[in-house]
Amino acid sequence: MHLATSLLLTDLYQLNMIEAYLRYGETKTAVFEFFVRKLPSRRGFLVAAGLEQALDFLEGMRFTDEELGWLERSGRFGSRFLDDLAKLRFTGDVHAMPEGSVFFANEPILRVTAPLPEAQLAETRLINILHYQSLIASKAARMVLAAPGKLLVDFGLRRAHGAESGLLLARASYIAGFAGTATVLAEREFGIPAYGTMAHSFIEVFANESAAFEAFAQAHPENLVLLIDTYNTEEAARKVVALAPRLKAQGIRIRGVRLDSGDLAVLSKIVRRILDDGGLKDTVIFASGGLDEDDLAAFAREGAPIDGFGLGTSLAVSSDAPALDCAYKLQEYAGKPRRKLSPGKETWPGRKQVWRRYDSDGIMAGDFLSLEDDRQGGRPLLELVMKGGKRVKGRPPLAEARARTQREMERLPPGLRTLSPDYAYPVAISRSLAELAEEAGRRIEAAQKPL
Amino acid sequence: MHLATSLLLTDLYQLNMIEAYLRYGETKTAVFEFFVRKLPSRRGFLVAAGLEQALDFLEGMRFTDEELGWLERSGRFGSRFLDDLAKLRFTGDVHAMPEGSVFFANEPILRVTAPLPEAQLAETRLINILHYQSLIASKAARMVLAAPGKLLVDFGLRRAHGAESGLLLARASYIAGFAGTATVLAEREFGIPAYGTMAHSFIEVFANESAAFEAFAQAHPENLVLLIDTYNTEEAARKVVALAPRLKAQGIRIRGVRLDSGDLAVLSKIVRRILDDGGLKDTVIFASGGLDEDDLAAFAREGAPIDGFGLGTSLAVSSDAPALDCAYKLQEYAGKPRRKLSPGKETWPGRKQVWRRYDSDGIMAGDFLSLEDDRQGGRPLLELVMKGGKRVKGRPPLAEARARTQREMERLPPGLRTLSPDYAYPVAISRSLAELAEEAGRRIEAAQKPL
Numbered sequence: 040m041h042l043a044t045s046l047l048l049t050d051l052y053q054l055n056m057i058e059a060y061l062r063y064g065e066t067k068t069a070v071f072e073f074f075v076r077k078l079p080s081r082r083g084f085l086v087a088a089g090l091e092q093a094l095d096f097l098e099g100m101r102f103t104d105e106e107l108g109w110l111e112r113s114g115r116f117g118s119r120f121l122d123d124l125a126k127l128r129f130t131g132d133v134h135a136m137p138e139g140s141v142f143f144a145n146e147p148i149l150r151v152t153a154p155l156p157e158a159q160l161a162e163t164r165l166i167n168i169l170h171y172q173s174l175i176a177s178k179a180a181r182m183v184l185a186a187p188g189k190l191l192v193d194f195g196l197r198r199a200h201g202a203e204s205g206l207l208l209a210r211a212s213y214i215a216g217f218a219g220t221a222t223v224l225a226e227r228e229f230g231i232p233a234y235g236t237m238a239h240s241f242i243e244v245f246a247n248e249s250a251a252f253e254a255f256a257q258a259h260p261e262n263l264v265l266l267i268d269t270y271n272t273e274e275a276a277r278k279v280v281a282l283a284p285r286l287k288a289q290g291i292r293i294r295g296v297r298l299d300s301g302d303l304a305v306l307s308k309i310v311r312r313i314l315d316d317g318g319l320k321d322t323v324i325f326a327s328g329g330l331d332e333d334d335l336a337a338f339a340r341e342g343a344p345i346d347g348f349g350l351g352t353s354l355a356v357s358s359d360a361p362a363l364d365c366a367y368k369l370q371e372y373a374g375k376p377r378r379k380l381s382p383g384k385e386t387w388p389g390r391k392q393v394w395r396r397y398d399s400d401g402i403m404a405g406d407f408l409s410l411e412d413d414r415q416g417g418r419p420l421l422e423l424v425m426k427g428g429k430r431v432k433g434r435p436p437l438a439e440a441r442a443r444t445q446r447e448m449e450r451l452p453p454g455l456r457t458l459s460p461d462y463a464y465p466v467a468i469s470r471s472l473a474e475l476a477e478e479a480g481r482r483i484e485a486a487q488k489p490l
Numbered sequence: 491m492h493l494a495t496s497l498l499l500t501d502l503y504q505l506n507m508i509e510a511y512l513r514y515g516e517t518k519t520a521v522f523e524f525f526v527r528k529l530p531s532r533r534g535f536l537v538a539a540g541l542e543q544a545l546d547f548l549e550g551m552r553f554t555d556e557e558l559g560w561l562e563r564s565g566r567f568g569s570r571f572l573d574d575l576a577k578l579r580f581t582g583d584v585h586a587m588p589e590g591s592v593f594f595a596n597e598p599i600l601r602v603t604a605p606l607p608e609a610q611l612a613e614t615r616l617i618n619i620l621h622y623q624s625l626i627a628s629k630a631a632r633m634v635l636a637a638p639g640k641l642l643v644d645f646g647l648r649r650a651h652g653a654e655s656g657l658l659l660a661r662a663s664y665i666a667g668f669a670g671t672a673t674v675l676a677e678r679e680f681g682i683p684a685y686g687t688m689a690h691s692f693i694e695v696f697a698n699e700s701a702a703f704e705a706f707a708q709a710h711p712e713n714l715v716l717l718i719d720t721y722n723t724e725e726a727a728r729k730v731v732a733l734a735p736r737l738k739a740q741g742i743r744i745r746g747v748r749l750d751s752g753d754l755a756v757l758s759k760i761v762r763r764i765l766d767d768g769g770l771k772d773t774v775i776f777a778s779g780g781l782d783e784d785d786l787a788a789f790a791r792e793g794a795p796i797d798g799f800g801l802g803t804s805l806a807v808s809s810d811a812p813a814l815d816c817a818y819k820l821q822e823y824a825g826k827p828r829r830k831l832s833p834g835k836e837t838w839p840g841r842k843q844v845w846r847r848y849d850s851d852g853i854m855a856g857d858f859l860s861l862e863d864d865r866q867g868g869r870p871l872l873e874l875v876m877k878g879g880k881r882v883k884g885r886p887p888l889a890e891a892r893a894r895t896q897r898e899m900e901r902l903p904p905g906l907r908t909l910s911p912d913y914a915y916p917v918a919i920s921r922s923l924a925e926l927a928e929e930a931g932r933r934i935e936a937a938q939k940p941l
Contacts, residue, residue: 048674051685051686055686059710063705063709069691113677162689164653167648197618199618200651200655200807201622201655203652204651205499221501223498223499223501226502227560235504236506240610240828244516244520244820244823247938300832358813361812362649368691369694372695377691377695378694379690381752483721
């Protein structure tokens with residue numbers, strides 16, 4: 040599946056504005072940055088994801104003849120503009136934090152430097168791509184924190200918001216440390232391991248549960264996980280014990296059981312005992328059913344003997360915070376910093392860099408937001424990833440982003456390693472940036488005066 | 491843009507189960523129903539949407555050679571199964587509530603009657619399609635209720651979860667009564683009117699705000715709406731008044747202004763006065779900026795003179811309830827009712843119909859959930875829409891669904907016409923259905939006994 044590439048997947052105002060830009064020759068270099076204004080409540084950090092799809096979009100940015108024909112028939116635009124649109128490609132540069140990076144409010148994770156019409160046309164879909172995967176990687180990271188050492192699998196496709204969301208959520212959660220996904224296409228597209236057990240409908244089709252277990256085991260002896268909550272979980276666990284020797288004689292091992300309803304903390308202990316007493320100490324317990332990271336944390340506190348989890352809805356829609364307050368803002372145009380002064384939405388102008396410092400134990404100690412050329416201590420996080428409309432390197436393997444998240448999460452300050460962080464990670468604004476913001480504000484206000 | 495059609499966009503367990511079904515000859519007729527188990531809090535009703543895309547999916551259901559080749563190389567499945575998959579098409583029947591119907595918990599909005607493997611394979615994507623559009627139509631309906639007589643426009647694409655979500659949210663909100671969308675592709679795909687104004691970046695590009703307004707007006711004289719909150723809203727409103735006569739001389743009318751930040755209730759009153767005093771009584775005020783239905787209701791209470799609203803994030807992700815607790819459940823197989831007994835997830839077995847009664851004023855008085863052939867009073871809501879894998883009628887115009895929602899919302903009981911309903915609409919269970927559920931439960935429990 041290729042992601043949607045139509046450039047009509049944009050807001051009408053982008054086209055209206057670009058027509059005006061072209062008419063007035065406003066095609067000079069613009070700098071836009073994508074950042075999150077404010078973290079959702081109970082969130083101490085975010086994880087950047089979606090960059091590869093963003094770069095794919097920019098590399099492929101063009102209107103098809105069919106789309107141009109439709110725009111013409113819509114009667115909204117002049118033919119000269121449509122000729123310009125036909126030629127439009129993305130020729131700019133992109134700086135970005137690599138996927139899997141931990142980031143904070145006001146820190147750009149992507150910067151576009153390009154002729155204004157190109158940078159403007161990219162806005163809607165770039166936000167759409169970066170927002171969703173960063174949202175999900177950030178949510179998934181919380182689940183990983185809450186369930187150390189557990190196998191986490193994305194079960195979210197059915198309740199995800201549409202097809203693309205369903206596919207990309209597998210990718211974003213894998214970056215954050217999930218073991219895999221139930222979504223077959225995600226294995227094909229991204230090489231993410233696909234996991235699958237069985238549904239209640241399978242059990243219900245057969246005359247009784249034991250018959251269903253046996254039938255499934257013989258049809259699917261590999262990685263055999265039996266769903267045991269369709270009728271009565273305890274009884275089903277005993278049926279699994281009864282069935283095991285018969286299957287063993289045929290060389291089939293029951294790898295695990297899955298619980299999907301009821302009080303999972305209690306049931307998992309009962310089931311663990313039944314399995315252990317029945318000689319199935321190696322059979323793991325897998326749980327699912329409307330779980331979120333708070334449930335995972337509760338299971339850990341209660342010592343529930345659950346080895347892995349399927350996370351569906353809460354992951355797919357980032358249930359506690361289904362959107363990030365993000366923006367793609369013009370920071371510079373024609374060499375001059377630009378700035379919005381709307382109350383509560385003031386932005387930091389100019390081309391920026393984020394610098395990260397670590398303490399002597401390698402734990403993150405604070406970030407600096409500065410102008411790009413104003414070097415600060417620490418490691419710069421934004422790097423050049425696209426030059427003149429082309430990627431500067433090949434496509435990094437997904438495992439690289441996944442390893443980065445793991446590494447960065449190990450270096451998170453302890454105050455951020457909980458589900459309800461009591462600690463705001465320090466992001467300082469460099470003096471030169473603060474001065475530029477003030478100066479740009481003054482200049483803009485002055486320019487507004489002559490009414 | 492065609493919606494994603496890959497049959498690999500499914501859960502791995504579906505393929506595992508289907509292989510087992512085929513192996514054991516379990517290919518008899520299965521009946522699955524899609525319904526919502528429980529309404530989100532503060533919701534008194536839902537609006538069905540997504541049926542046309544669901545039917546498109548079923549009509550096009552097939553594996554490509556490429557997909558089959560990949561499945562073979564994955565090593566998970568036998569060649570006999572892959573041959574069966576290659577031949578698999580959807581040959582079943584579908585009953586459904588027409589799009590735009592108001593529905594309640596436990597009421598099926600779609601029923602699939604088909605050979606078990608086909609009905610099972612359809613599950614994941616069918617839920618994915620029906621869930622999202624119903625979610626958004628239901629959210630949008632709240633916004634329509636909260637802002638009677640106002641022009642509502644979908645601004646949600648950028649924060650929607652992926653491309654498909656961005657496109658379909660325009661469709662679902664239009665069904666619920668929105669006037670249009672900012673998403674260009676939605677006009678092309680569905681004929682939904684596209685609306686567009688201008689962004690802050692446009693203002694910031696020009697030397698000052700007045701110059702930006704004038705440039706935009708001359709480039710886009712039609713439906714001219716000027717964004718006035720980039721620097722100082724009141725001053726910008728005065729600039730609009732100052733500019734109006736000059737534009738009028740050129741035959742250009744300022745249709746409206748848009749506010750996107752600040753205290754919109756207060757600002758809209760100030761701006762209204764400035765516009766009125768400046769002779770721009772016909773210039774409308776349009777507002778946007780992180781609004782949801784509670785904001786709309788507050789504006790109505792406060793008498794804010796705002797004529798239209800752009801709804802973005804809260805609509806696109808259904809912010810207060812980003813998912814519905816929905817299911818696609820096996821209700822009958824091989825002529826016998828089926829039923830899950832998992833605690834808290836018991837389902838009503840059998841093929842069902844929903845009957846709706848109205849009082850003498852035409853207001854909805856209560857629904858009956860019954861077995862299909864157990865006729866009750868009132869109007870049956872589920873109708874045959876697909877027979878033997880083909881639509882029984884053509885594709886109804888979108889306007890039909892939109893008119894249906896409007897009609898049904900006019901007939902909602904007053905207790906449901908608020909954002910925090912204090913009234914649970916009565917959905918009664920027919921005696922025959924209750925008896926069947928009990929009987930099926932007993933039969934299933936009995937079958938489990940012989941361990």
